[in-house]
Amino acid sequence: MSVNLSKAHNLAWRKFLTAHVTLIERIERDLATAELPPLSWYDVLFALSEAPERQLRLHELAQAVLLSRSNVTRLVDRLEVAGLLQREQCKRDRRGAFAVITVEGLAMLECMWSVYESGIVKYFACHLDATEVKLFTKILNRMTSISDL
Amino acid sequence: MSVNLSKAHNLAWRKFLTAHVTLIERIERDLATAELPPLSWYDVLFALSEAPERQLRLHELAQAVLLSRSNVTRLVDRLEVAGLLQREQCKRDRRGAFAVITVEGLAMLECMWSVYESGIVKYFACHLDATEVKLFTKILNRMTSISDL
DNA sequence: CTACAATAGTTGCATCTGCAATTATCTCAT
């Protein structure tokens, strides 16, 4: 609230932004090189694979991947066309639909993860020792607490 | 390189991603509420204001804001239409063009900064004490060193 | 039971993005 942004904090913020784009770019590049879909697809597949019965209502999925609803509709469209998931009518609520991950989706998830994981390791994790990783996570947790609005 | 991603590191990575979208969303929301342009415009204006003679070649601008070239062409289009900068022919290299920030651009920069700065403070900086901010920056610097490719 | 508000998902629209191809100009070795 108070307008007192130190040089050091400002620098940290800019570094935060540039580090993010750089790391994402590197990982997306690795995925593209392996002829795999983008990270957004991974997020969807991952969320579904973790969900009970490997399915989620679309609005739950939207929350899980931090995307707007309209976006999820069309993202799910694409994944469905690619055969990685299926829509399924919800019995209890006839407005609703589930996205259910398919066998092909699970295979793709695994395939993407092998590239993704190695990217996380070599671009991100290898720069954090055991102490730092704890602190790093703790700091980010603070920032995303709801108290900030 | 080695595929050994610990639970803790994986969690840190996911937190890194969610924190980024959350913080950006909050700041973009504050800007939109104040009827100001998005962050990408700020980045352009800031880069120009810092540059010698308050102007940059478009490819320099592209690098400064970490955007692809075609993107910069059109981003500059929009800012030019809004009167925040002007294109100027380069004498030495007739292929080239400069983007020069205008007086209106400088005013807009200042106006956006007041909102942006307070966002950085209340969503980000206030969660980092003097020690943490140093370590945080150091870690991110490591990650974006060129050694990783 | 009914009417009003809330919610789920989709769609239209305008904008934004990256990639690849294009045009124009520059550099440099021969």
Next chain:
DNA sequence: ATGAGATAATTGCAGATGCAACTATTGTAG
């Protein structure tokens, strides 16, 4: 000087994004 290759910026295109409007269904207060 000139021709091959690099570089600067733009453009076409396909895809992705957020917002607001829309349809359909559900929940709820009276």
